[in-house]
Amino acid sequence: MNIDYARLVEDDRVHGGLYTDATVFADEMARIFLAGWVFVGHESEIPEAGDWVTRRLGLEPVIMVRDEGGEVRVLANRCAHRGTQLCWQAAGGGRKSFQCSYHGWVYSLAGALKSLPGKSGFEGPMARLDLDRPGAVESYRGFVFTNQTGEAGPLDAHLGAGGKLLIDRACDMSPEGRLAIRGGWIGQRIESNWKMWPESDNDGYHLAVTHASLRSAVPGTQYEAALFSPELDNKSVARDHGLGHVELDLRPGYDRELAWLGTGREKVASYVAALQQGHGTAAADRILWDGPPHALIFPNLFLGEMNLAIIQPLAPARTTHYHTPLLLDGVEPALNERILRQSVAAMGPASFLLPDDAVVAERMQNGFAAGRQDGHGWVDLARGRARERDDEQGRVGHVSDETTNRGFWRHYRQVMEARA
Numbered sequence: 534m535n536i537d538y539a540r541l542v543e544d545d546r547v548h549g550g551l552y553t554d555a556t557v558f559a560d561e562m563a564r565i566f567l568a569g570w571v572f573v574g575h576e577s578e579i580p581e582a583g584d585w586v587t588r589r590l591g592l593e594p595v596i597m598v599r600d601e602g603g604e605v606r607v608l609a610n611r612c613a614h615r616g617t618q619l620c621w622q623a624a625g626g627g628r629k630s631f632q633c634s635y636h637g638w639v640y641s642l643a644g645a646l647k648s649l650p651g652k653s654g655f656e657g658p659m660a661r662l663d664l665d666r667p668g669a670v671e672s673y674r675g676f677v678f679t680n681q682t683g684e685a686g687p688l689d690a691h692l693g694a695g696g697k698l699l700i701d702r703a704c705d706m707s708p709e710g711r712l713a714i715r716g717g718w719i720g721q722r723i724e725s726n727w728k729m730w731p732e733s734d735n736d737g738y739h740l741a742v743t744h745a746s747l748r749s750a751v752p753g754t755q756y757e758a759a760l761f762s763p764e765l766d767n768k769s770v771a772r773d774h775g776l777g778h779v780e781l782d783l784r785p786g787y788d789r790e791l792a793w794l795g796t797g798r799e800k801v802a803s804y805v806a807a808l809q810q811g812h813g814t815a816a817a818d819r820i821l822w823d824g825p826p827h828a829l830i831f832p833n834l835f836l837g838e839m840n841l842a843i844i845q846p847l848a849p850a851r852t853t854h855y856h857t858p859l860l861l862d863g864v865e866p867a868l869n870e871r872i873l874r875q876s877v878a879a880m881g882p883a884s885f886l887l888p889d890d891a892v893v894a895e896r897m898q899n900g901f902a903a904g905r906q907d908g909h910g911w912v913d914l915a916r917g918r919a920r921e922r923d924d925e926q927g928r929v930g931h932v933s934d935e936t937t938n939r940g941f942w943r944h945y946r947q948v949m950e951a952r953a
């Protein structure tokens with residue numbers, strides 16, 4: 534049965550069935566995660582030839598590997614013979630090839646079938662037995678994206694000016710403009726639909742309630758002025774950059790430099806000096822105030838300030854939220870150590886932010902389970918619609934307004950209809 538997404542996604546409300554329905558989930562895997570661009574990994578995760586990580590494109594298991602020529606390849610993690618998974622761990626290195634554990638077929642790091650036992654039993658060209666590869670793989674400043682069908686157009690058009698600006702701002706936290714994603718990933722399995730994470734990670738309205746324990750246990754975090762302050766005192770904004778890329782822009786809400794790092798210049802003098810050397814004094818001053826972005830790159834990459842997160846759908850009511858610290862090239866180890874500790878404290882399994890959000894997401898999922906299609910079960914996303922305005926970066930609202938959520942869903946509806 535074809536689902537009418539225009540009927541289920543209105544400008545300021547969406548139907549709860551979109552979070553629970555198995556057909557919707559299958560459509561999303563096909564139209565968003567296979568027919569569109571999705572984030573797969575960062576080049577710095579696989580610095581040497583033979584380094585690899587395993588990921589999924591939607592539900593499709595893949596390997597991201599650096600081949601002997603230094604090129605980043607994305608290969609199906611599925612033997613071309615009978616489908617056995619080739620790599621079953623999260624990451625590794627030092628490979629010259631991938632050998633299947635069932636009948637022993639061997640593939641090059643570029644995915645070509647190199648050798649196989651008992652060759653005389655096969656006839657015809659063997660090229661069709663290479664590993665499957667996505668139709669398109671492109672990267673922007675080290676962020677590797679893939680489009681399985683190869684029909685989504687250039688990555689540049691998917692990111693748009695807004696998506697590139699957000700990634701640029703994350704990279705520019707490094708004096709050398711380069712991130713070092715090597716702090717290890719933590720994955721948290723949550724019994725919720727994946728779309729609650731683009732929503733929740735960019736919802737500026739829930740902080741004071743859902744995260745009240747953070748505020749009382751750790752007063753004076755970066756969120757004190759930028760997210761916890763009374764509504765009409767708070768200058769932070771919610772942004773819809775278009776193309777599904779949305780942001781809680783905390784920069785105007787910060788009340789001091791380096792609020793995002795919870796420190797001052799004197800404590801990180803070598804970082805300040807390196808930033809000044811790498812970017813110039815004026816740009817360094819701006820970066821020290823602005824800090825990293827807090828934004829979603831549609832559909833699965835969350836630039837979570839000094840964290841990177843991947844939203845991995847598994848089933849209508851099951852998602853893994855992976856995160857890793859946004860470590861920086863060109864800084865002293867002590868700063869990266871601090872970023873790692875902050876990441877664990879913010880998003881780790883015993884942290885202050887993500888576990889609270891996970892509990893709420895599971896409660897939402899339970900709420901939607903009771904939704905019906907006949908006029909009940911809607912989700913209201915109208916907050917702040919009347920006070921939105923446009924500026925040179927797109928649509929902008931108060932940080933507590935649902936401008937981000939509406940932006941996500943507007944693009945979702947467009948993609949789900951266009952790729953039907």
Ligand code: FES
Pocket residue numbers: 612613614615616617633634635636637638
């Ligand atoms: S399934 Fe991989 S070699 Fe047979």
Ligand SMILES: [Fe+2]
Pocket residue numbers: 733739743744886890
């Ligand atoms: Fe939250």
